[in-house]
Amino acid sequence: MMDNSSRVEFMLAATPFSRSGFLAAEDKLALAELAGEARAFKAGADVVAEGVDTDRVYLLIDGWACRYKTSRDGARQIIGLALPGDICNLDSFMRPRVNFGVTTLTRATAVGLQRDRVQALAAERPGIAGAFTWCTIQENEILGEWALSLGRHSAYKRVARLICEVAVRLGGEHAAAASFEWPVTQQQIGDMLGLTAVHTNRTLRDLRSEGLIVIDGRQVRIPDMTELRSAGEFDGAYLDAGPASPRGWSSSAFG
Amino acid sequence: MMDNSSRVEFMLAATPFSRSGFLAAEDKLALAELAGEARAFKAGADVVAEGVDTDRVYLLIDGWACRYKTSRDGARQIIGLALPGDICNLDSFMRPRVNFGVTTLTRATAVGLQRDRVQALAAERPGIAGAFTWCTIQENEILGEWALSLGRHSAYKRVARLICEVAVRLGGEHAAAASFEWPVTQQQIGDMLGLTAVHTNRTLRDLRSEGLIVIDGRQVRIPDMTELRSAGEFDGAYLDAGPASPRGWSSSAFG
C-alpha cells in the first residue's frame, strides 16, 4: 500500500502516461488528487472481469497486467500488456462496459480513477484529455504491431519481437534495457502471441540455443540487442512516441 | 468530386465519427470548414504511404480503405478496415509519422483535415477532442477483436467473424445488414485475416457450401445472421459503442 503522497510522487514520475508530454504539473496534481486507494492484487487476479461494467480506469503502479479476451472454448488471447505506469483499461475512460478483461500477470498494485471525475477534469484541462488520447493512440500502435506479429510472423519472430518490445518499454527514455525482470510464465507468453505453452517453450529454447537471449530465473538478458532485433524483424519506431506538437493542448495555455 | 456543401452535409450525417455523440452541430460545422478538397483514389492506391510523415488525417467519404503493415519478406497484414465515414489514420491526429500505410481497397474518395487545425479546434472544443478520442477507442476495440481472431480462431471462424463485423458496421444504427456490397478481393480478405489468398478461397467455399453466406458478384447475402454469428462465435458488443455519458464534453456546454 502506498500513501497518498507516494502516489502523487509516482504520477509525477516518468511514467508512460506522463511522458506523453501533454500533462502540465498542475494536471498531474489534479489527477493525483483523484487517485483512490491503491489496491494490491495477487498474480492472476482479475482487476476488471471480462465484459463487465466498471466506473473507473486503473493506473498500474507495480507489477505486470494485461487485457485479454476469451473464446468460447476457453482459449485466451492477451490483447495488451500493461507495465508499471500504464493504464490498464483506457476504454473505460469513455465506455462503461469493457469488452475484455484485465488481469494481473504478477503480483501488482493499481490505483483506480473514477471515470466521471476524470472526464470532468479532461473537459476542463485539455492537457489531460490530450494525454488520454495520446495513450490510446499509443496502445493502438502497439496492438497494430501485435496484429502484424499474429497474422504474419512465425512463432520464433513473435517471441523475439515481444522481448524487444518489453525491453524498449521498460527501458524508459534510455535505450532498451539489456537485462530485466521477466516474470511471466510461458503460458502467459503464449497467450500474448497466439501460441500454445508447449510451442512457446520450444521457441524459447531455440532462441536460447542461438544465444539471442539468456534466461536466468526470472531475469532475461539480451547479449546482443542488434541480433535479437534483427532476428525478430523488430523496428521500435512504433514505440517512439513523442507527441506531435502539443501546442495548444497544454493546460498551461489556460493558466 | 463533392463540392463543399456536400461535404458538410456528409459530415453532418450519421457517420461512425459523428455517431459518437460528442459532436454538437457547431462542432460539425467547424470541422466541415477544415475539410480540404475531396481526393479521388483508384483501388489499391496509397492514401498515406507506409511509415511516412503526414500533416493530415483523412476522412473516408466513399469506398473502402485499410491500414496495413508490411513485413520484410513482403507479406502484408491489414490492421484496420475503414468504411465510409471512418477516419483512416487517427494516429496522425497526434503523431507526425504513421507506422503503417493507408491504402484503398476499392475506388474511394477521402477528404484531408490538417492536423494543426484539427488540434487547434480540439483544444477549443472538447466535443471534437472527445469525438476523436472516442473513435480511437473504438478502433482499438475492433483491433482487439481482430487480435483475438488472429491469435485464437480458425480460418473458418475468422472469415465468418469478419463478415459479421462488416454487416454490423455497414448496417449503421439499424440491425446488421443482411445483404451488402462486398467489394474486396480474396487476397485482401486474407491480408486482414492473416491467411493466404488460396486458403481464404477454400474457407469461403466452405462457408458457402454450408449455406452461411451467398456470394453473387460483388454482393454478399447472409441468409441467417444468427447462424453465421454462431459459426463465427461473433458477439457484436464491441461495436455497440454509444459513448459513456458525454456530459461535460459537449461543446454546447461552452456555448
Add this chain to the structure above:
DNA sequence: CGGGAGCTTGAGGGAAGTCAACCGGGGTGG
C-alpha cells in the same frame, strides 16, 4: 482477340497444435 487480375482446385510440405509423460521447486498442511 489477347492479356492480366482474380477465382478455383489439386498435391505435397511444414509450422504449430495436441496428447502425454517426467522433472524440479516452492508452498502448504499434517
Add this chain to the structure above:
DNA sequence: CCACCCCGGTTGACTTCCCTCAAGCTCCCG
C-alpha cells in the same frame, strides 16, 4: 519439519491446419 502436491518447465510422438507451388478457369478491359 517433512512430505506432499501442484504449478511451471521440458521433451517426445503424432496430428492437423494452413502454406506453397502449380495449373486451369472466367471475366473484364484494352
